[in-house]
């Protein structure tokens with residue numbers, strides 16, 4: 001079994017800074033401490049919005065922070081708050097572990113919130129899928145593949161996600177490698193700052209909570225979650241089995257209560 005740790009939406013800011021009253025560096029550390037306390041990741045997925053201040057020094061601090069807790073192979077996927085040119089310190093290549101490949105889809109556009117999966121983004125993933133002989137594939141991207149029920153978030157999700165998934169998995173692509181078809185087992189993403197579980201083109205899709213504050217589920221407008229588990233930074237474990245089965249669960253850093261200053 002391969003243990004994959006997903007961290008997402010870390011929103012790190014310049015040194016000693018806060019984001020809406022939250023020390024996002026400290027909450028990331030709390031997440032990594034909690035996640036790695038009892039388990040050793042075989043791979044780490046960082047699914048975007050890793051920096052809120054997208055400066056090279058902030059990305060270097062992100063990497064150094066992760067490396068304090070794990071040496072596992074890391075794949076970083078950019079989010080809407082990230083700037084690709086500033087992220088060069090971060091590993092972004094797809095991973096191959098055992099019978100699995102973890103393949104990253106770039107759904108971001110620098111300094112623009114909505115998902116933007118370009119033809120180049122699609123063809124890069126198609127080439128990776130066609131080239132790998134991995135038996136099973138986990139796809140990762142920043143933006144959600146499904147609506148989460150919050151209109152202000154849902155307008156920025158990946159549009160036509162069903163068609164995109166069918167294209168990427170080869171089911172509607174002429175010339176697709178026969179191996180490509182049916183090998184994608186699940187998709188994981190970020191951006192929603194909350195636990196998400198759904199299906200897209202009949203594939204299981206999962207969103208992970210942020211390593212800082214969460215968004216209030218089903219809110220019509222931007223709102224920070226102040227209820228239950230939503231008050232804590234989170235992460236997701238994904239277990240990849242040799243036979244292609246995927247199990248997953250969300251964890252929380254319960255020693256780090258988020259107390260945003262928004263309501264004052």
Ligand SMILES: [Fe+2]
Pocket residue numbers: 048049079080081142190191192
């Ligand atoms: Fe985002």
